[in-house]
Amino acid sequence: MMDETNQKKIEQAVKMILEAVGEDPNRDGLQETPARVARMYSQVFASVNAPAFDNYKLFPVEETTEMVLIKDIPFYSMCEHHLLPFFGQVHVAYIPDHKRVMGLSKIPRLIDYCAKRPNVQERMTVNIAKELNRILDPKGIAVSVSARHMCMEMRGVEKTGSQTESSYYTGQFKTDNELRREFLQRISG
Numbered sequence: 112m113m114d115e116t117n118q119k120k121i122e123q124a125v126k127m128i129l130e131a132v133g134e135d136p137n138r139d140g141l142q143e144t145p146a147r148v149a150r151m152y153s154q155v156f157a158s159v160n161a162p163a164f165d166n167y168k169l170f171p172v173e174e175t176t177e178m179v180l181i182k183d184i185p186f187y188s189m190c191e192h193h194l195l196p197f198f199g200q201v202h203v204a205y206i207p208d209h210k211r212v213m214g215l216s217k218i219p220r221l222i223d224y225c226a227k228r229p230n231v232q233e234r235m236t237v238n239i240a241k242e243l244n245r246i247l248d249p250k251g252i253a254v255s256v257s258a259r260h261m262c263m264e265m266r267g268v269e270k271t272g273s274q275t276e277s278s279y280y281t282g283q284f285k286t287d288n289e290l291r292r293e294f295l296q297r298i299s300g
C-alpha cells in the first residue's frame with residue numbers, strides 16, 4: 112500500500128500533467144481528479160515492492176491427479192511503456208507433485224499479484240509460472256495469456272481488437288508434446 116508521501120507525489124504529478132495538456136486542474140470536474148488517480152494507482156500497482164506472495168494454502172491429497180486446469184481467469188495490468196491497460200484471460204495448468212494441491216481461489220489471487228505492477232505481457236506470463244513453481248514445485252506448469260493492449264488500440268498503430276498471445280511451459284508441459292496439445296485443446300474449447 113502506498114504511503115501518504117507517495118500519494119501526494121502522484122497528486123502533484125497528475126496536476127502537472129493536466130496543466131501540461133492544457134487543462135485547468137482547478138475547474139469543477141478536475142479538482143478531485145489528482146487524489147482519485149493516486150488512489151487508483153495504489154490499487155493497480157499494489158504489488159510493486161510487495162512482499163513475496165504468501166496468501167495461499169496447500170492441501171494434501173492421497174493421490175495426485177493429472178493436470179489441474181483453471182481457464183479464462185480475467186486479469187488487468189498496465190503496460191510499462193505507456194502506462195495504459197492491457198487485459199484479458201489467463202489459463203493455468205499444473206501437474207501436482209508431492210501429493211499436494213493449492214486452494215483454487217489462490218491461483219486468480221496469484222495472477223492479480225503478478226498483474227498489479229507495470230508489466231510487459233511476456234514477463235507477467237513467466238512470473239505467474241515462476242511463482243507457481245516456487246509454491247507447488249509441480250511436475251509441470253503451463254501458462255497461457257491472451258490480452259488486448261490499449262496502447263495498440265487507442266493510440267499508436269490503432270489495431271482495435273487485436274489479441275496478443277503468450278505462453279510459458281515448464282517440466283512435463285515442455286517435454287511432452289501430447290500433454291501440451293491437450294492443454295491447448297482444452298483452453299480453446
Ligand SMILES: Nc1nc2c(ncn2[C@@H]2O[C@H](COP(=O)(O)OP(=O)(O)OP(=O)(O)O)[C@@H](O)[C@H]2O)c(=O)[nH]1
Nearest residue numbers: 190191192197230231232233260262263266267268
Ligand atoms: N513485447 C511487448 N511489447 C509491448 C507490450 N506492451 C507494449 N509493448 C510495445 O512496446 C513498444 C514500445 O515501443 P516504442 O517505439 O518505444 O514506443 P512508441 O513509439 O510509443 O511505439 P508505438 O506503440 O509503435 O507507437 C511498442 O511496440 C508497444 O507495442 C508487451 O506487453 N509486450
Ligand SMILES: [Zn+2]
Nearest residue numbers: 190192193262
Ligand atoms: Zn504499451
